[in-house]
Amino acid sequence: KKTETAQRQVEGLNSSLAGTAQDALTNVMVVQSFTRLSAEARLFSDIANQVIRHQFPVLNWWALVNVMTRASSTLAIITIVVIGTWLHMHGLASVGEIVSFMGFAMLLIGRLETAASFVSSLFFKLPALEDFFRILDERSSVPEKSDARTLWAPRGEVRFEDVSFRYPASGAPVLSDVSFTAQPGKAIALVGHTGAGKSTAMALLQRLWDPTSGRITVDGQDLRDITLDSLRSHIGVVFQESLLFNRTIRDNLLVGCPAATDDEIEEACRMADAHEFIIRQPQGYDTMIGERGTSLSGGQRQRLAIARALLKNPPILILDEATSALDAATEAKVSKALRRLMAGRTTFIIAHRLSTVRDADEILVFEGGQIVEQGDFNALLARRGRFAELVETQLAQPVPQLVAAE
Incomplete structure (x- = not known):
């Protein structure tokens, strides 16, 4: 047990x-x-x-068990x-009988040692196996109806x-x-x-x-009555x-x-203003981009994400701060690609930079998990x-005084 x-x-x-x-x-x-190299090395050590x-x-x-097993075999x-x-x-057994018996005994001992080795290996792997099966047995927080x-x-x-929504481990509602x-x-x-609830609303979508209460529908169908795969296949996220x-x-x-052709890939990349920088890569479209795309700039990674969403061709699109981390010049290129992506799609734009939502058909102002204002x-x-x-x-x-249209 110990x-x-x-x-x-x-x-x-x-x-x-x-x-x-x-992490390091x-x-x-x-x-x-x-200058954290020494500190991280000490932590690792x-x-x-x-x-x-x-x-x-x-x-x-x-090791003691192994020695005892081998000693028992030898004895x-x-x-x-x-x-x-x-x-x-004493004339009770011939040499051949003794040799045959020893052969059978050594064969049996070999099998017993193999079994002992298997038990030892299983013991060392058991905690990892338990974690593995515990993950497999986990139930989804959003079960799908039969x-x-x-x-x-x-x-x-x-x-x-x-x-309305509140997280299971939290008492306060995130949306109301x-x-x-x-x-x-x-x-x-x-x-x-x-923390106003914008991203949570899109996570629920x-x-x-x-x-926790209420419902969300797409074309009048409650999300809980729709298969997860078919729902998410119609939603694109940047x-x-x-x-x-x-x-x-x-x-x-x-x-x-996954079924896109080379021509469809190139067309999507042209629409996302990504084709030109891709063909300048060492192996073009077959260039390895490293973990998290580290060999590309932020704007290049974002345009690849837009091209990926274009290939998916979803009727519903979520832009989660898609340009907030970019400089002005790169943002202009990405915004141009985003406008092409948004054309004809129901688009939700999560934004902190309010200049990026000027052309939205409707703006929802969230505060404390509620919509406190809405309009253009x-x-x-x-x-x-x-x-x-x-x-x-x-x-x-100060914001200039505007006269609302009659």
């Missing part, structure tokens, strides 16, 4: 050791910039020493030889009806009675301070969670940080549409409410 507990501790420390190494290597620029300290007692125990052979010699001297329907070619009408309708092909901007695989440019683009850009400015305050804060100057 060795089992100790081995579990070793497995946990091994995970910490691997995580520490990955992934954030190598931070480590170098803040401390965890490695803990692994050794906890592993030694387990290894010592199994068994010696015993057979001694008894066989005595029997032969009679869920497939969502076919939706127009893209999205409706939130009195949606949120209601709005996004018509097909319209651009809806979600603005507000960090992708059904990463289910609402994140603030482009999430790319350590694969070729082509492989990353094919994530959007000029109407909200003319109202002189919360949105106007946000704009004034960003511009650091």
Whole structure:
């Protein structure tokens, strides 16, 4: 029991050791910039020493078991030889019988040693196997109904009806009675301070969670009545940080549409203003881009993400701060590609930089998990409410008085 507990501790420390190494290597620029190399090396060394300290007692125990197993095998052979010699001297057994018996005994001992080795190996792997099967047995937080329907070619009408949500481990609601309708092909901007509930609302649209109360529909169908695969296949997301695989440019683009042809890939990249920089790469579309696309600039990664979304061709699009981390020149190129991507799609724009939502058909102002204002850009400015305050804060100057249209 003690060795089992100790081995579990070793497995946990091994995970910490691997995580520490990955953290340091992934954030190598931070480590170098803040002269953290020695500190990170000490941290790695401390965890490695803990692994050794906890592993030694387990290894010592199994070394003792192994020695005892081998000693027992040796004693068994010696015993057979001694008894066989005595029997032969008294005429009770022939040399052939003794040799045959020893052969059978050694064969049996070999099988027993193999079994002991297997048990030892299983013991060391048991904690990892338990973790593996525990993950397999985990139930989804958004279970799919057995009679869920497939969502076919939706127009893209999205409706939130009195949606409230709180995380299971949190007492305070993140969203409270949120209601709005996004018509097909319209651009809806979600603005507000960090933590206001914008990203949570879009997570609910992708059904990463289910609402605590209320419902969300696409073309009148409750998301809980739709299969997860068919729902998510009709939603495209362009994140603030482009999430790319350590694969070729082509492989990353094919994530959007595995069956896409070379011509379709090139067309999507041209629309995303990505084709020109791709063909300048050493192997063009077959160039490896490194972990998280580190060999590309931020603007290049973002344009690849847009091309990937174009290949997916979803009727519903979510732009999650898609240009907030870019400089002005790069943002202009990416914004041009985004406008092409948004054409004809129901688009949700999560934005902190309010200048990026000027052309939205409707703006939803979130505060404390609720929609406190909604309307177009000029109407909200003319109202002189919360949105106007946000704009004034960003511009650091009073918002000019606007006369609302009759």
